[in-house]
Amino acid sequence: MPNVRIGQNVLISRGVTINTEVEIGDNSRIMDNSHITGRVKIGKHVFISVGVTMANDNLFGKQGYDEQVFGAIINDYVSIGVGAIIMPGVKIGEGSIVAAGSVVKKDVPEHVIVSGNPAKVITKVPSHMSRSSNGGA
Numbered sequence: 107m108p109n110v111r112i113g114q115n116v117l118i119s120r121g122v123t124i125n126t127e128v129e130i131g132d133n134s135r136i137m138d139n140s141h142i143t144g145r146v147k148i149g150k151h152v153f154i155s156v157g158v159t160m161a162n163d164n165l166f167g168k169q170g171y172d173e174q175v176f177g178a179i180i181n182d183y184v185s186i187g188v189g190a191i192i193m194p195g196v197k198i199g200e201g202s203i204v205a206a207g208s209v210v211k212k213d214v215p216e217h218v219i220v221s222g223n224p225a226k227v228i229t230k231v232p233s234h235m236s237r238s239s240n241g242g243a
Contacts, residue, residue, distance in 0.1 A: 113150065125162075131182065146177035151237060153185045155206070160192040181216070183238035201238035203231055 107125055113132035118124070121139040128142055131150035136142065140158040148154070162177035179197045186192070187206030198204065199216030209223040217236070219228045 107144075128177075143177045147179045149180055149182035149184065149200070151183045152180055153237075154180075155186060155188045155190070157189045158186050158192065159190075162194045178210075183236075185237065201231060201236060203235065 107128070109127045110124055111129045112118075113130055113134065115133045116130050117135040119136060119138045122136050122142065124142045125144035127145045128148070129146075130136070130148045131152065133150055134148055134152040134154070136154045137156045139156060140154055141160060142148070143160040143162040145162055146160055160177050176195055178192045178195065180186070181198060181200040183201045184198050184204070186204040187208065189207050190204045191209045192198070192204075193209070193211045196210050196213055198210065198214045199218070201217040202214050203219045204210055204214070204225060205219060205221035205228070208221050208225040210220065211224045214220050214225070215227065217231045217238070219231055220226060221228050
């Protein structure tokens with residue numbers, strides 16, 4: 107796809123689709139059968155598990171592909187669990203964890219674990235689970 111920027115040491119596994127205008131930071135991993143929709147920004151050291159789906163348009167194409175259509179911003183050291191759904195325009199804060207099967211409809215603060223449908227903050231990321239150098243409780 108056009109205008110896709112992929113950093114160094116990135117793993118894109120089998121069956122992953124990546125649409126236009128996507129940025130993927132260094133050392134990130136995107137596992138099997140995930141869909142990265144257009145206009146998504148993925149930071150460094152991000153882990154996206156199997157079967158994660160992203161969307162970038164709540165209006166289902168009604169207004170075409172204009173500046174109102176954009177996907178998520180996923181900051182550095184985020185981990186997204188199996189089968190999570192990430193809705194348009196959300197920001198996932200650095201070092202946060204999205205639990206498997208969660209539906210993220212709103213912004214996620216830094217260094218928290220979210221779970222559910224809709225995803226809600228469950229707790230701070232414990233230090234033993236933190237992947238970033240400055241996160242965790």
